[in-house]
Amino acid sequence: MSAPEPEALDTARSRAKDKSPWNWLLFIPIVVPLIPALFNADSPRLFGFPRFYWLQLVWILLGVGTTTLVYQMTKKRGDH
Amino acid sequence: MWRDHLTEIIVFTLLFLLVSAMGFVAARWRRPTDMAHLDEWGLGGRSFGGWITWFLVGGDLYTAYTFVAVPALIFGAGAAGFFAVPYTIVIYPLVFLVLCRLWSVSHRHGFVTPADFVRNRFGSPILALLVAITGIVATMPYIALQLVGIEAVLKTMGVTGDTALARHLPIIIAFAILAAYTYQSGLRAPALIAFVKDSLIYVVILVAVIWLPYKLGGWGAIFDAADAKFQASPAPGDGILLNQNNQIQYVTLAFGSALALFLYPHSITGVLASRNRDVIKRNMSALPAYSLLLGLIALLGYMAIAANVKPLPGAKEGTTDGNTVVPLLFDQQFPDWFAGVAYAAIGIGALVPAAIMSIAAANLFTRNIYKEYLKRDATPAQEANVSKITSLVVKVGAVACIVFLDPQFSIDLQLIGGVIILQTLPAVALGLYTRWFHRGALIAGWAAGMGLGMWMLYQIGNPATGKKHFAGSAFPLDKFGLDTPKTIYVGIVAVLVNLVVAALLTLVLRAAKVADGPDGTTPDDYFADEGDPRVTPGANRDAASAHEPVA
Numbered sequence: 001m002s003a004p005e006p007e008a009l010d011t012a013r014s015r016a017k018d019k020s021p022w023n024w025l026l027f028i029p030i031v032v033p034l035i036p037a038l039f040n041a042d043s044p045r046l047f048g049f050p051r052f053y054w055l056q057l058v059w060i061l062l063g064v065g066t067t068t069l070v071y072q073m074t075k076k077r078g079d080h
Numbered sequence: 081m082w083r084d085h086l087t088e089i090i091v092f093t094l095l096f097l098l099v100s101a102m103g104f105v106a107a108r109w110r111r112p113t114d115m116a117h118l119d120e121w122g123l124g125g126r127s128f129g130g131w132i133t134w135f136l137v138g139g140d141l142y143t144a145y146t147f148v149a150v151p152a153l154i155f156g157a158g159a160a161g162f163f164a165v166p167y168t169i170v171i172y173p174l175v176f177l178v179l180c181r182l183w184s185v186s187h188r189h190g191f192v193t194p195a196d197f198v199r200n201r202f203g204s205p206i207l208a209l210l211v212a213i214t215g216i217v218a219t220m221p222y223i224a225l226q227l228v229g230i231e232a233v234l235k236t237m238g239v240t241g242d243t244a245l246a247r248h249l250p251i252i253i254a255f256a257i258l259a260a261y262t263y264q265s266g267l268r269a270p271a272l273i274a275f276v277k278d279s280l281i282y283v284v285i286l287v288a289v290i291w292l293p294y295k296l297g298g299w300g301a302i303f304d305a306a307d308a309k310f311q312a313s314p315a316p317g318d319g320i321l322l323n324q325n326n327q328i329q330y331v332t333l334a335f336g337s338a339l340a341l342f343l344y345p346h347s348i349t350g351v352l353a354s355r356n357r358d359v360i361k362r363n364m365s366a367l368p369a370y371s372l373l374l375g376l377i378a379l380l381g382y383m384a385i386a387a388n389v390k391p392l393p394g395a396k397e398g399t400t401d402g403n404t405v406v407p408l409l410f411d412q413q414f415p416d417w418f419a420g421v422a423y424a425a426i427g428i429g430a431l432v433p434a435a436i437m438s439i440a441a442a443n444l445f446t447r448n449i450y451k452e453y454l455k456r457d458a459t460p461a462q463e464a465n466v467s468k469i470t471s472l473v474v475k476v477g478a479v480a481c482i483v484f485l486d487p488q489f490s491i492d493l494q495l496i497g498g499v500i501i502l503q504t505l506p507a508v509a510l511g512l513y514t515r516w517f518h519r520g521a522l523i524a525g526w527a528a529g530m531g532l533g534m535w536m537l538y539q540i541g542n543p544a545t546g547k548k549h550f551a552g553s554a555f556p557l558d559k560f561g562l563d564t565p566k567t568i569y570v571g572i573v574a575v576l577v578n579l580v581v582a583a584l585l586t587l588v589l590r591a592a593k594v595a596d597g598p599d600g601t602t603p604d605d606y607f608a609d610e611g612d613p614r615v616t617p618g619a620n621r622d623a624a625s626a627h628e629p630v631a
Contacts, residue, residue: 026173033166034335036327040159042320048299052321056165057375060368063169067176068365075358 022073029063085237088411091420092237092427095280096254099273099428103261106268116461118192121266121468122443124353126187132271133363136436137350138370139274141168141341143222144229144430147281147377152402154381155391158310158318160326162378163334168371171338172364179342179351180360181512184608185601186352193440194348194508195448201511203597204519205452210526211504212448215345218501219441221493222344223478226430226437227251228403228487233423235392236407248483254427255434259475262435263468267353270435277432280425282373288383288422289376292413296386302379305386320382325565329554332569340498340571343508345440346433356610377406384409434475442470492550496537499553499571503529506575506582512606519597521585529578536570 032038039055046054110127119126128136146164153161182197191197194215199208230251234240240247261269293299303320310318317323322330341347354360384405389412394401407426410419446467451458458466481489507522539559542551554567589596 023177026176029173030170033169034331036322036331040322040327045300048293048301048303050303050320052159053162053303053375053379056162056169057372059166059169060371060375063172063371064365064368067173067361070176071361071365075361 020070020074022070025066025070029059029066032062033059085239085411085416087416088237088420088423089239091417092233092424095276095421095424096427099276099431100257100261102272102276103258103265103269103431106261106265106272109265109268109272116464118443118446118460118463118467119190121464122192122439123349124267124271126353127355128271128353128359129355130359130362130366133350133354133359134366135274135278136267136271136353136432137347137363138367139270139277139429139432140346140350140436141367141433142370142374142429143226143433144426145222145225146374147426147429148229148232148403148406149225150374150378151381151384151406152391154378155384155389155405156318156381156402157315158306158320159322160317160330161381162375163330163337164378165371165375166331167334167337167341168374169368170335171341172367174338175342175351176361176364178509178512179348180357181606182348182508183351183354183357183360185512185605187610188605188608188612188614189601190614192352193345193444193447194343194504195444198507198511199448199452200600201515202507202517202519202522203600204523207507207519207523207526208448209452210523211507212444214500214504214526215444216441218497219345219437220474220477221481221491221497222346223434223437223441223474224481224487225491225494226434227255227478227482228491229430230254230427231482231487232401232403233407233426235401236404236411237423245483248479251482252479254431255475255479258431258435259438259472262438262471262475266468267349267436267439270432270439271353273428273435274432277425277428280421281429284418284422284425285373285376287418288380288410288414292380292383292387292409295413296383302382302386306382309385326554326567329567329569332572333553336502336569336571336575337498339505339509339575340502343501343504345444346437349436349440349443358609380406380409387413434478438471438474438478439467441474442467445470495550495553496534499533499537499574500530502571502575503533503578506579515599516586517582518586518589518594520589520594521582524585525578525580525582528581529574532577533570533574536573540570 033056039052041052042050044051049057110125150161150164155161182194185191185197185201189196189200191200193212195208195212198211199205202208234250239250265272293302296302296305307320310320317326351360354363387409389405389408391400391402391408392404393399407419407423410422414422446463450466451463455462503526506517506525510517536555536559537553538549540550540552540555541548553570555570555573557564557566557568
């Protein structure tokens with residue numbers, strides 16, 4: 001196997017945006033759902049759900065929001 | 081008696097037959113030019129777009145067993161069972177970057193399995209073999225557990241027999257059909273079926289979580305009923321909130337399970353089948369829809385408490401089968417035809433992951449054992465053929481596990497499976513980022529993590545059921561000599577020890593100048609995307625033939 005074409009190297013390098021500082025945001029939805037002190041309580045209840053349940057379901061939105069934001073901020077211009 | 085459940089059985093059977101027909105037709109769907117290639121049979125041509133990937137990976141990660149066992153856990157223990165929610169939230173940001181890198185390097189080099197990657201990255205066939213065997217051993221009981229999911233449904237419908245064979249006949253037939261269409265259509269079959277499975281599940285669960293609280297007096301009443309039950313029970317660990325002693329367990333179990341889940345060969349198969357990096361990244365934002373679903377499904381356990389569901393008897397005298405609470409809840413609260421749809425959703429829900437898992441295990445065997453050790457010059461057509469046959473063998477093995485052994489054995493094994501698959505984390509997940517570890521150190525770390533994990537699991541007993549060993553994954557810290565009643569997830573401890581051993585030994589081996597294997601990848605490989613040139617352009621070349629470092 002010979003080395004990849006120079007052109008291919010360029011496109012791959014431009015994608016090295018995986019190193020974007022935006023990626024650090026991904027730690028938020030990894031760390032926050034793992035802190036029981038935030039959600040391990042009954043009150044306040046929401047629609048009858050104790051906090052333990054509704055707040056952990058809210059973390060799903062936190063996860064979706066963060067990954068979507070990071071994806072939008074790190075994708076190449078001109079991509080769809 | 082099954083006659084009381086006739087409507088349910090008819091609806092279940094019709095939907096099951098519909099899906100089976102789809103499985104066979106799938107071979108023609110997005111028809112490949114040459115099915116006799118592992119990329120086609122085992123990875124669906126690496127061509128799946130956003131929607132297909134969403135259904136496929138969602139159908140793959142959230143299995144029938146999950147749908148049955150998580151509410152059963154909530155029914156029995158309360159809040160501790162809700163770990164499935166943080167677990168499936170944490171996994172996506174974790175995977176967002178890591179599996180994109182795996183996709184890129186696999187795309188470049190034509191890797192089909194995680195062990196292919198390890199083989200090339202660390203130049204170590206032994207390490208690759210360990211990763212492959214770990215993957216196969218961890219996956220087998222997971223497949224068997226899918227059958228436990230179907231059995232819970234069949235039991236509720238009264239489809240039981242006097243002899244072991246008669247009792248298991250329906251699942252033997254179901255798996256025979258599954259084996260036949262997986263053999264023929266490969267990964268395309270579960271991809272197509274996943275559409276039906278997930279649509280059914282979404283409809284069933286949405287109806288259930290709107291209708292049942294209305295019927296049972298509202299969410300507040302449901303949680304209060306659960307609270308009353310746990311207050312009255314003598315067990316110390318249950319309750320609708322966590323207590324001081326199980327919080328570490330809750331957090332480490334959620335985090336450890338997330339790490340384990342994306343190391344499982346079947347998750348990687350689902351991800352590698354996608355078309356490009358964009359599809360993966362967008363899916364990491366969209367897949368949490370399933371986590372919401374899972375959270376709601378988990379709460380069915382509390383609804384079962386509020387509705388006074390009594391689980392059916394278990395395999396042994398005096399025990400109960402907690403897995404039957406959700407099927408019983410549907411049987412009790414809904415018209416027969418709708419319960420039939422719900423049962424079909426669970427039954428079909430077992431088929432999708434079972435098919436993907438057997439494909440993933442078969443690919444591991446073919447690429448990393450058959451081709452590496454038995455037949456070096458295997459052609460792509462031979463590879464595909466061996467994989468197809470192996471997928472059959474794997475399913476027969478899974479059925480045999482359920483028919484001839486106590487189902488509890490599969491549940492224990494699956495528990496072990498999560499711990500052992502975690503031991504491939506340094507080589508596979510960290511290997512995607514760094515080539516720093518020495519191959520010998522990774523092997524030693526793997527062995528240390530496995531040994532410790534097994535020992536810890538062996539130590540865990542459950543006084544309530546009288547089981548002395550392998551009774552759970554919550555390791556009491558007092559066995560380490562700490563004066564505390566707190567527990568921790570075995571897998572996390574084992575993988576930390578694994579990492580420490582691997583790191584220390586790497587320093588030692590480097591200092592001693594022990595030869596390390598060549599790295600067959602370049603930094604740019606980890607960013608390659610659809611359309612970039614591949615190291616293995618034709619169908620006749622593949623990664624294993626590239627023994628020398630490229631470029």
